Amino acid sequence: MVHSKSFSRASRLSAFLLYICERAIEGHTDEITEQQIGVRVFGRPAHYNPGDDNIVRGTARLLRQRLELYYQEEGAADELRITVPRGTYVPLFERATEVQEQPDAERSPLLEDAPREAPLARHTFSRLWTAVSLLAAFALGAAALLAYQHFTRSRNHPSSPAAVLWRTVFPGDKRTLIIAGDAGVDMFDNLARQQVNINEYSERAYLSSPFAQTPDDYHWAPLATRAYVSVQDLKLATALVRLPEVRNDQRVFIHYAREIRPEDLMDANAVLIGSPAFNPWVQLFDKDQDFTMSYDGVENSITVIDHHPAAGEKSSYKWIWNDPEHAYALIALTNNLNGTGKVLLVESTTTMPTGAASDLLLNPGPMEQILARATNPNGSLKRFEVLLETSLVGNSSTQPKVIAVHIHNN
Template sequence: MESVTFYEEIDLPRTDDVIAQLERILTSESFNLPDRAKRFLRYVVTETLEGRSHYLKAYTIGTTVFGRRNFDAQSDPAVRIEAGRIRRGLEHYYLVSGPGEPVVITIPKGGYVPTFEWGMKKPFASVKAEAVFAPISPAEILPVHSAAQRVSDTFWSAPTLFTAGLSLFFATVILATVVQSFFHETAPLNFGEGRATIAVETFGYPSDDKKLQSIAQGTTAEVVANLVKFNEILVIAPADQSDGQQPSDARYSLEGTLRNHEDKVRSGIRLVRQSDRAVVWATSYDMDLTIQTALEAESEVAEKIATAVARPFGVIFSSDTSVSAGWEAYECALAYYSYRRAMTASALTTAQGCLIALGQSNPKDATSMALLSLTQIDQVRFAEKLGSPAPTDGLAKAAELAQRAAMIDPQNARVLQALMLSYFFNNNVAAALDAGAAAYALNPNDTEVAGEYGLRLAFNGRWETGCELVSKAVNDGGGPTGYYEVGMALCAFMRGDLQAAELWSRMSDLSYNPMHRVVLAAILGASGKTSQARHELDWLQAHAPSLMLTIVSQVKGRLARPEDREKIFSGLRAAGAEITAKQALN
């Protein structure tokens, strides 16, 4: 069996390492925040290092750091706002400083307890996979109702976002019934038909460790609950396997084991292709039970595993180069994500041909119908890159496909993503944001949903909320390489951080979409780097002349608020573009 690299022991930065890193951050010009924010960061880091992280609540910070008497954390958002500022400040610091920082300090969203990791961690030793992935006894199999209950609990934990999309669903159902009345009796496709199938095995653990037994079962259940939210795959839970669906029937098996050292737990994970037992992906995640409960740790690790394995452009959709007969839906999904990476006319033709053929043989496949809708939208928004004029009926076709898919499966995150974008590019922003909210409620770990929804929120003026989602997508490896980085550039640009904006813009894939160069030109112009900005405009004139003729309408079609558009126009004017005030206002 293959040798898989894991860490010999739980290796976290020492207190001295963290303190030294904290001082570097607080004294750096790149961490240019008010004194109160610096006191905030020093306080939460110090309290965590001294073992008092469980006291880090909004009330404690408000009274201790801000000096507020009778601080009401429910009605006063001061602590939440300051925490968001610190997160962005840390993001800027590490972006400017580069990858050489020895310790990475972050404050995960949803709390105020910082985490500390090595900037460039190296493994101490290799151990045989046999030792890491121990055999699992039948007694450890997870009951299926536990997984189902966790799915239900996770879904209904976001009722506000889901409710926001209900009116959209009713309108979509009515419209789709008029357009395609026969879909009224249609049920969603059996998701086992040609989809990538993953058999999740119960995590292994030392047989004499009852504490790890509970964590192993809980983590397995959470992994199943998070994986089933991704509509492109079929998940076989351990209990399903005992009922006759064997792991050998699945394309992949997901295997894991737990080991502990004091209050630290390490989960070793690997994804195995069943046809040849090749390990296509392996990694490890740590749980620190001194700063979070076992339930919180199980949920956090499971989300990371599901996101890495099943997200668009993730392990499942990049590990295979070819697919044999019987996996048609998987083949089309691979073709779609391959096209999105390449963004070429030939790759688009291949993906659309596969999706159209699949739709003819499986007309109830809502996910593939949604992917086809997204390709129609791409032919409009990426027309310059694809090298052909935008089809006049492209958006209408995209909307019809998305609405038909929603009629089949209205609780499918990919379908709602297609609805969101079709509404957005048809100038129905309110409906687009409703669809995005509902999609994100269904699967917050879907990086495409988080990233695209975040962009729509940001472009509609809700920059702070939208940029947090775009940042989440980037951190989780969402999108083709360099795709969401241009969103991060715009986020930094709109808040006035020109240095970070330029860095993010240059990290984006400038060849993916000519609009990425428009953003860079505006940033350089606003920064006073006129010769570099002029160079970008010259490139656009030479390689995307039709885009430059419609640049005003292109910006207006994306940014809703006049003040946001003007920031782009002002930067482009500084670069040498001729954009009159009348053009900008009309």
């Protein structure tokens, strides 16, 4: 539906629809509230007051109208239909013949978004049984589709180490979040000459700093609050969703770092793009990494620290703003916060080396050899870290050189 003419250009409505349907299908209807939708879909802070900001209610009204239009035109032949009854944000899945208009009494604007009993509780037994049957058929069809996708993937890429990586990060049977960095917080870091830690970023505490305010005699929005993202991040995200192993996977979502909450990284798979100063969420995974990046605002430098240097490796590698000869990027595969999935980290000392890391990830060559070494006998991947060195020439980086590879057995 979100790729239809009715929704393809309505990104806000599509994001709303995907969020509520995904939570409903997974049984997390407790997360389909005005507060949660505001935070998860529209990037509102966790403490925002829905009474002062009606973005969820307004978008819900537009979504109901757009769904009606879709089923009148493009979706007229759809057997299974999605509705969002007034008074709730929990979607209802019904046969086309069972969709009925609500009584006029329930159309009162005063009741539009008031909490009420979920519509499912008012169904008759036969209607509930029909819904269960439909969902069972839907689940079987989805399982068959996933099986076919995995068969196709393994048939087309039976032994490619790169294919193993992408099937690990994008398994097809669970969510994978591609999270682009936040250039606004990076600008704040440069102004404040200090790195925002993950707690400050998660709670938006840094926005109360004087460095996050608009200068006197100016009327523009503070730089720290603006939704800026690196072009290199967008290029990598676009390339990832076009991979054969990822294309048409409806459980892959691209997010801006400021939209994410810690719980999003508990069980989902993820691709995090950016250094700790640019995408603070990578800081959550530093404790398990041999390589970490540290920003020095006074010197305007980033140091890659090797906590367990092997023979021939240095204990640290520094990038500084006036030295174009040495820039660094880091590619790492690690576990998500609950250990139930995988997270791919793509960090770099500036935005340009992100392009070099992307080239290594997406093209055969040295990365294939590294992945072959990191592959277990059963076909799964071990945790690994790859440190790259590259030189900056103008607005691009040169071919990266792999200077360290760490493969973990746990």
